[in-house]
Amino acid sequence: MVMVQESITSDLPGEVNKKDPLIPLSLWLDQTSRIMKYRRFGRTEWQVSEVGYGMWGLAGWTNTDKAEVAVALDKAVELGCNFFDTAWAYGDGVSERILADLLKRHASKRLYAATKVPPKDRNWPPVKGNSIRNVFPADYLREYTEKSLQNLDVDTIDLLQLHVWEDAWAGEDEWKSVVQRLKEEGKIRAFGLSLNRWEPENGMEAIRTGLVDAVQVIYNIFDQNPEDELFPLCRNEDIGVIARVPFDEGGLIGHLTKDTRFPEHDWRAGYFCEENLIPTIQHADALKPLVPSGSNLPEMALRFILSNPDVATVIPGMRQVKHVDANIKSSALGPLDQGLINALRPHRWVRKPTSWSM
Numbered sequence: 001m002v003m004v005q006e007s008i009t010s011d012l013p014g015e016v017n018k019k020d021p022l023i024p025l026s027l028w029l030d031q032t033s034r035i036m037k038y039r040r041f042g043r044t045e046w047q048v049s050e051v052g053y054g055m056w057g058l059a060g061w062t063n064t065d066k067a068e069v070a071v072a073l074d075k076a077v078e079l080g081c082n083f084f085d086t087a088w089a090y091g092d093g094v095s096e097r098i099l100a101d102l103l104k105r106h107a108s109k110r111l112y113a114a115t116k117v118p119p120k121d122r123n124w125p126p127v128k129g130n131s132i133r134n135v136f137p138a139d140y141l142r143e144y145t146e147k148s149l150q151n152l153d154v155d156t157i158d159l160l161q162l163h164v165w166e167d168a169w170a171g172e173d174e175w176k177s178v179v180q181r182l183k184e185e186g187k188i189r190a191f192g193l194s195l196n197r198w199e200p201e202n203g204m205e206a207i208r209t210g211l212v213d214a215v216q217v218i219y220n221i222f223d224q225n226p227e228d229e230l231f232p233l234c235r236n237e238d239i240g241v242i243a244r245v246p247f248d249e250g251g252l253i254g255h256l257t258k259d260t261r262f263p264e265h266d267w268r269a270g271y272f273c274e275e276n277l278i279p280t281i282q283h284a285d286a287l288k289p290l291v292p293s294g295s296n297l298p299e300m301a302l303r304f305i306l307s308n309p310d311v312a313t314v315i316p317g318m319r320q321v322k323h324v325d326a327n328i329k330s331s332a333l334g335p336l337d338q339g340l341i342n343a344l345r346p347h348r349w350v351r352k353p354t355s356w357s358m
């Protein structure tokens with residue numbers, strides 16, 4: 001069915017009109033919101049969905065509806081999402097086991113499972129000056145690889161990441177030999193680092209060892225710093241880049257108010273403490289006038305990240321079906337106009353790690 005729908009398309013943002021004015025709007029949106037794009041994941045050569053799935057919130061944040069999470073995960077797979085980021089620390093294995101169930105439900109599809117070994121001393125961010133022997137000793141790395149293999153119920157973990165990192169550890173030999181052995185034994189396919197919040201350069205020495213296949217880094221409209229040094233190095237070394245926390249834990253959704261409070265046991269209660277909440281609201285408010293007509297702040301935030309070809313996959317945390325739909329639609333809409341990207345550049349917000357930033 002092909003027809004002209006002048007009355008509807010005239011309400012659309014300019015870039016939508018240009019796509020194909022002859023296809024009815026509802027059909028166009030339905031079709032295009034189901035087109036996932038894939039990107040090469042560095043030297044692993046995997047083709048990963050440019051919108052992946054962050055699995056922290058579903059096993060630790062308040063107001064998680066388990067039944068809806070399962071539907072949201074299935075929906076993501078149905079819409080072409082094939083990259084899932086979890087960690088042992090997300091509910092002490094709960095999130096990993098949710099991923100195991102998903103892998104089983106979609107056994108015919110190639111889904112990539114990324115998980116993380118928690119620091120032995122359970123410090124996020126890591127304590128400066130601490131020895132890697134207190135954080136990731138060899139026997140402990142092996143023990144947690146086995147735990148994750150069991151939780152995920154797989155023979156091989158696609159991507160095993162360390163959940164914190166200090167570049168002072170890059171010259172140590174123990175972690176390197178464990179990583180090499182785990183690969184040789186077929187327990188992991190690739191190895192990565194999850195870089196500490198707001199320290200994108202704290203991992204570059206490790207990347208230069210040649211043993212790191214992927215990095216996970218906070219990259220969003222506020223946190224543009226990875227563009228300075230980390231991304232060029234990743235390009236040169238052919239490292240898969242995972243952009244995490246695309247919405248600044250919710251700050252870039254634009255719905256926080258000065259009265260927003262999270263329950264004490266929810267990690268966001270600390271992150272959005274008064275010291276951070278008020279400036280976050282101010283920074284998000286400053287972005288609102290830039291949101292293109294017909295779009296919204298989270299969509300613009302996600303498309304900002306996807307506009308950067310250095311990113312292989314972005315992993316929004318999602319527990320709701322409507323968010324899966326919306327975020328995959330952002331991928332279908334493609335990169336932002338260069339003019340808008342330029343206008344977003346000055347909204348970079350440089351922050352330093354603190355006790356509440358984790």
Ligand SMILES: NC(=O)c1ccc[n+]([C@@H]2O[C@H](COP(=O)([O-])OP(=O)(O)OC[C@H]3O[C@@H](n4cnc5c(N)ncnc54)[C@H](OP(=O)(O)O)[C@@H]3O)[C@@H](O)[C@H]2O)c1
Pocket residue numbers: 053054055056057085086116163194195216244245246247248249250253298299315316317318319320322323324326327
């Ligand atoms: N140290 C580390 O390695 C580390 C640290 C943090 C995060 N991560 C990884 O990165 C992933 C993403 O970060 P995150 O989950 O912390 O934060 P995030 O992705 O910045 O924000 C997640 C929040 O955004 C909401 N949301 C998602 N899509 C939305 C949409 N289209 N419209 C409105 N709201 C939307 C989610 O709501 P609902 O949940 O209700 O759907 C959730 O409240 C994590 O899940 C985890 O896999 C790793």
